[in-house]
Ligand SMILES: Cc1ncc(C[n+]2csc(CCOP(=O)(O)OP(=O)(O)O)c2C)c(N)n1
C-alpha cells in the first residue's frame with residue numbers, strides 16, 4: 001500500500017472516530033469502545049476492499065456488509081456517511097426520536113446498511129445467508145461481517161460457522177474484533193474464547209491473524225481471503241478497545257457509556273489533533 | 282369431502298409443486314425433512330433445498346440473509362423449534378427488518394401425541410402473534426393448505442404458518458363459493474344463535490359440534506379462521522352482531538392465540554360473550570393423539586360445552 005493510500009485510510013478512520021464519539025456524546029448514550037476498536041478494519045473495507053456504490057446502495061451485485069455486533073453503530077454510520085451514502089449531518093439524529101438512526105445498526109431507514117443487527121450472534125447467520133444466496137444465484141459479490149470477541153460466546157455463531165463451511169462459502173469473510181473486552185470485563189474472564197484460530201480452523205475456516213490497526217495488514221488479509229477457494233475466511237484482528245481516545249483505551253467501562261462535557265473536551269482535542277496531523281496541518 | 286390428509290403433507294407437496302414456477306423459492310429444514318414434509322421439495326428441487334442441521338437459530342438467520350438478496354425462503358421445523366427456539370431470531374432478523382421469510386411450524390399442538398409435552402407446541406400462535414407485522418396462519422385441511430401455500434409464496438413479508446401432524450378430513454373442498462384469501466375467514470356453515478370461530482383441525486371439530494347442536498335445536502355458525510393475524514375483523518364483528526355470542530376454538534393455549542385475538546377485538550368494539558375453547562394453560566402429555574386431545578377436551582364435545590356456556594351468558 002502506498003503512503004497516500006495509507007494516509008487516506010488513516011484520515012477517514014480518524015474522522016469516523018471523531019464523528020462516532022461525537023454522536024455518542026450528543027446522544028448521551030451509545031457504544032464508543034467497540035466502535036473505536038473496529039474502525040480501521042471497517043474503513044479499509046468500505047474505502048478499499050468492498051465493491052459498493054453510494055449512488056446505488058441496493059445494487060444486486062454489490063458486496064454486502066453485516067455488523068454482527070450491532071451496537072457498533074458509531075462505527076458503521078460515520079463510515080457510511082464518509083463514503084457518501086448519506087450526509088454527515090444525519091449523524092446528529094443518532095438515537096434521537098426526531099430521526100431513524102437507531103441505537104443499533106438499522107437497514108430500513110439508513111442507506112448502505114445491508115442488515116439490521118443488535119442481538120448478538122444473529123448477524124453472522126444473515127451474512128451466511130447472503131453468501132449462500134450469491135452461490136445459488138451464481139453471482140460473484142462478496143460478503144463481509146464483523147463480530148465481537150464477546151459475541152463469539154453465542155452458540156449461533158458456531159452454528160453459522162458450521163453452515164458456512166458446509167456450503168463452502170469462499171465468498172464470505174468474517175472478522176473478529178479481538179479487543180479482549182466485553183461488558184463485564186475481560187473476555188478471558190467472562191467466557192474464555194481462545195484459541196480462536198484453532199476453533200475456526202477446526203470448523204473448516206481459513207484463518208488469518210493480524211494487527212487490526214495496521215492498514216497494510218488489514219488490506220493484505222482481505223486480499224488473501226479473496227484467493228481462498230472452497231472455504232470461508234476469518235480474520236482475527238487484534239485491536240485496542242476505545243482506540244484513539246486515550247482515557248477510553250483498554251477500559252471495559254467505556255463499552256457503552258457516553259462521555260460528559262469535560263471528557264468530550266479531552267476526546268475532541270485528541271481526535272481533532274489526529275485529523276490535523278494526517279491533513280498535514 | 283372425506284379424503285384424509287395431514288396439512289403437513291399437503292404443504293410439502295404444494296411447496297414442491299411450486300418450486301419450478303418460482304425460481305426464487307428456497308426451502309430450509311433442520312434435520313426434520315421427513316417429518317415436516319419438505320422432503321418433497323428436496324426431491325423436486327435439491328439445488329434450492331438446504332438442510333441446516335439441528336440449528337434452528339442459524340437457519341432462521343440464513344433465511345433472512347437470503348431474503349435480502351431477493352429469494353423467497355421457507356424455513357421449517359417443528360412448531361416448538363421454529364417459533365420457540367428461534368423466536369428472537371424471527372423477531373429481530375426477520376420481522377423487524379420486514380423481510381420476506383415464511384416460518385413454518387409443523388407438528389403444532391397436542392396432536393403430536395406420543396412425543397409429549399416437549400414437542401407439543403401450544404404457544405406458537407401467541408409467540409408469533411405478539412411480533413409486530415407478523416402474519417399468522419393455520420389452515421384446516423389439505424385443500425385449504427394448498428391454496429395457503431400458493432398465497433404465501435406470493436405474499437411479500439414475514440409470516441408464520443402452523444401445520445398439523447395428523448391426517449384430517451378435507452372439508453373445505455365442498456363448500457359452495459369457498460375462496461381462499463389471506464386475512465379473510467370463511468363461513469363454512471351458517472347459523473343464528475352462536476358463532477364458532479375455529480382454526481386448524483378444530484374447524485372439523487366445530488362442524489361436528491354444530492351438527493350435535495342442531496339436533497338440540499341450536500343453530501351454530503361456523504367460521505374457519507385460517508388467518509389468525511391479521512384477524513378478519515369485519516367477519517368477526519358481523520358474527521357478533523348477528524349471533525350475539527362467540528366461541529373460539531384452537532389446539533393451542535387459550536392465552537394469546539385466536540381466542541385472545543377475537544376477545545381483544547370485540548372487547549373494544551362490540552362486546553358479546555366470547556368463550557375460548559383450547560388448552561387451559563397447561564402442558565400436554567404423551568399418548569395416542571386422539572386420546573391426548575380427549576384428555577384435554579379438545580374435541581367436538583368440548584366445543585358443545587363451551588357453546589352452552591356462551592349461550593347462558595348471552596342476554
Ligand atoms: C444476544 C445479546 N445479549 C446481550 C447483549 C448486550 N450486549 C451488548 S454489547 C455486549 C458485549 C459485546 O462484547 P463484544 O462482542 O466483545 O463487543 P465489543 O467488545 O467489540 O464491543 C453485550 C453483552 C446483546 N446486544 N445481545
Ligand SMILES: [Mg+2]
Pocket residue numbers: 034148149150177178179180181182187
Ligand atoms: Mg470485545
